[in-house]
Structures are given as structure tokens and as C-alpha cells.
Amino acid sequence: MDKNVLAVFDTNKEYVTKLMDYLMECRSVPLEIQGFTDKECLRSFIENNAVDILLIPEDEMDEEIEAVTTGEIMILSEENIAHDGKGRRAVFRYQSSENIMREVMGYYADRPETEFISNTNAGAKLTGIYSPVGRCFRTSFALALGQVLSERNKVLYVNLEDYSGFNKLLQQNFMTDLSDLLFYVGQKKRNFPCKLASMVQKIGNMDFIPPVISPLDIRSVDKETWITFFNELMKCDYDHVVVDFGDTVDGFLDILQGCSRVFMPVREGTVSEAKVEQFEAMLRIMERENILDITEKIRIPYFGSLSCPPEMLGQSELGEYARGFAGGAA
Structure with a gap:
């Protein structure tokens, strides 16, 4: 894949679709977006592709998904908190798609050990x-x-x-x-x-x-x-x-x-x-x-x-x- 990958999982199809629609239209987000509502499809994708960020509800996170995820796991939280009980970065799910993406990108930008792929079709x-x-x-x-x-x-x-x-x-x-x-x-x-x-x-x-x-x-x-x-x-x-x-x-x-x-x-x-x-x-x-x-x-x-x-x-x-x-x- 030419871009870093953000995978979004939720059993609520409408929620995933709304978030995906925003992300795919957002011109400034340097990511390839993959959305999932079926956990087996998510697991199969992660096993075969490098995922840089996984956005997933806390109650849907399990040991198998955590074991195969090599990138950053960010929790879609029911509460407006900074981290979940295991210390993972949390994002409040009940806010605009725009604000969710700002939080995700802002957090990831300050991680010194990661680097995003530059746009290969640069021609601005x-x-x-x-x-x-x-x-x-x-x-x-x-x-x-x-x-x-x-x-x-x-x-x-x-x-x-x-x-x-x-x-x-x-x-x-x-x-x-x-x-x-x-x-x-x-x-x-x-x-x-x-x-x-x-x-x-x-x-x-x-x-x-x-x-x-x-x-x-x-x-x-x-x-x-x-x-x-x-x-x-x-x-x-x-x-x-x-x-x-x-x-x-x-x-x-x-x-x-x-x-x-x-x-x-x-x-x-x-x-x-x-x-x-x-x-x-x-x-x-x-x-x-x-x-x-x-x-x-x-x-x-x-x-x-x-x-x-x-x-x-x-x-x-x-x-x-x-x-x-x-x-x-x-």
C-alpha cells in the first residue's frame, strides 16, 4: 500500500459509514482508510496487512486482535477520557468525525518512533x-x-x-x-x-x-x-x-x-x-x-x-x- 493505513471497527454500520465518508473526503488526512463491521474480516485484514492505527471500541477489543496488531491501538470510548483502563489512548466516540480525526492525527504526529509515508504524487x-x-x-x-x-x-x-x-x-x-x-x-x-x-x-x-x-x-x-x-x-x-x-x-x-x-x-x-x-x-x-x-x-x-x-x-x-x-x- 502506498499510504499508512487506519483501520476503523465498530459493529454499528451507520457509525462506521459516517466516519469513513468523512475520512475519505478529508483532503488533509495522509491515510488509507479501511472500515470494518465484522471482526473476522478485521482480523484477516490485520494478519495480511500492516495497520498503523486501529480505532476500535473497548468492549470489542480482544486478545486475538491485540496479538496481531503491530500498529497503534486507539480506543473509541463511551466516556470522554484520555486513556482506557489498560493505558491505551482513548478517543471519545460521541463527537464529530472531524474532531475524532484531529485527536487521532494530533496524537500520532507526536510519536517520535513513527513516520508517515510522504505523498508520492506530490505536485502541489x-x-x-x-x-x-x-x-x-x-x-x-x-x-x-x-x-x-x-x-x-x-x-x-x-x-x-x-x-x-x-x-x-x-x-x-x-x-x-x-x-x-x-x-x-x-x-x-x-x-x-x-x-x-x-x-x-x-x-x-x-x-x-x-x-x-x-x-x-x-x-x-x-x-x-x-x-x-x-x-x-x-x-x-x-x-x-x-x-x-x-x-x-x-x-x-x-x-x-x-x-x-x-x-x-x-x-x-x-x-x-x-x-x-x-x-x-x-x-x-x-x-x-x-x-x-x-x-x-x-x-x-x-x-x-x-x-x-x-x-x-x-x-x-x-x-x-x-x-x-x-x-x-x-
Whole structure:
């Protein structure tokens, strides 16, 4: 098998089907999923295949299954506890499939003795959205473009602004964010796909990493960690990674240079034009003219729909405008 295997067992067929449906649609989970409602079928599969994680109710666990399972056993618990009576990691069964998977991936990502197989079909395209000009609808365009691309592709959106405002925009407080993932990378741990899968959230069909809360979480990260972070992202099972750039990332130009396309929203006016000219001059001085070759300047018209909820931008007038550039990002 090309991927690590997660086996799910429960005698409740509806429960297994619901969990399987979510896992098979979840773009960020780096696993092959196998579901079982018959214990003999489960036992036969484990005896003939390497299973990395077995998710099973405690009252269904027996000595034979435990003896043939070489991977991690995680208990689907009736109670919200961290471990069962035998010290095995437990996951509360009566919660959303999304939360179950976050717990499984978060736990497994921190196991030092295990390593997940990287995506062998890595071919994600890195699309950058950047502008030296302020108030140019950069983030709105980035979200709209990502949502449009996600209609037919696996898309991850990454926001690198000092102040994204996502907690208020999405009316949600996130338990983990980009700073946790960067810290994980800095620790040189090996299960990046699992850690990512334990953190990603969704806006429609598009995955995103919750942005940092403090600008220090962006500015304190060194260039090597940023480069490693993006290299790891490109190995994950996404078709597109859309990056909404700020100005304070160490190694910013190296990352920008690695994009297949860069869209630069600009505005009319003397000050805005002067900022763009200064940025372009800086690129020439630093011998980074190739960034200019992959950059397309865009003037985003004002749409009344710019004030719509973030999750609706892909279906708004701005979304239709972004659709005209989706081919260039594809």
C-alpha cells in the first residue's frame, strides 16, 4: 500500500459509514482508510496487512486482535477520557468525525518512533497573493481564488499576515494555529502530514491553517524553518497551496520565488504606484527579476459583495472575478 493505513471497527454500520465518508473526503488526512463491521474480516485484514492505527471500541477489543496488531491501538470510548483502563489512548466516540480525526492525527504526529509515508504524487502548485500596497482587497481576493480553485481541486489556504482578523471574521476561536505547526517544524519532527491534518479547518471545500494570533509568531521564525515548512506543505496531498503573504516573513523573497504564479493587487494613485515601483526596483537590485516574470498585477473592482461572509466569497461577484484568474493559477 502506498499510504499508512487506519483501520476503523465498530459493529454499528451507520457509525462506521459516517466516519469513513468523512475520512475519505478529508483532503488533509495522509491515510488509507479501511472500515470494518465484522471482526473476522478485521482480523484477516490485520494478519495480511500492516495497520498503523486501529480505532476500535473497548468492549470489542480482544486478545486475538491485540496479538496481531503491530500498529497503534486507539480506543473509541463511551466516556470522554484520555486513556482506557489498560493505558491505551482513548478517543471519545460521541463527537464529530472531524474532531475524532484531529485527536487521532494530533496524537500520532507526536510519536517520535513513527513516520508517515510522504505523498508520492506530490505536485502541489504554490500560488502567491502579495502586494506592497495596502487596502487593495488582497485577502478577499486570495480567499475567493482559493474557494474557486477548491471546486475541482484540493486546496490549502495559508495566511501569513501579522493581523489576519480570522477569529472575528469566522466568529471562531481556534485551539491551535500556524505558530504550533511552525514550532513542530522547528523541532524537526517527522510526521508533518499528521500534524497538519490535526489542525486544518475548512471554509467551504477549502482547507486553511488558522493564522497566528501574535505578529511575533511570524517574525520570530527563521528562514530555514519557513523553507522547511513550505517544502513539507508541497509534499502533502494538495493540488494548490494559496499563500496570502504579509511583509514580515524571514526569507519572504525565496518563498515568493518558489511560486508558480504571483497575483499582485494594485490600486490607482501616485502613492500606490510609487510603492509598486519601489518593490520592483528592489527586486532588480537583489537580482530577483524572475519574480517579476511570474507576477501578474490586477486591479480589483469594488464589489458590494466584498462585505459578505468569507465563506461566501467564492460565490460572490469577487468570486466570478477571481474565476478569470483561476486558469492562470491552475
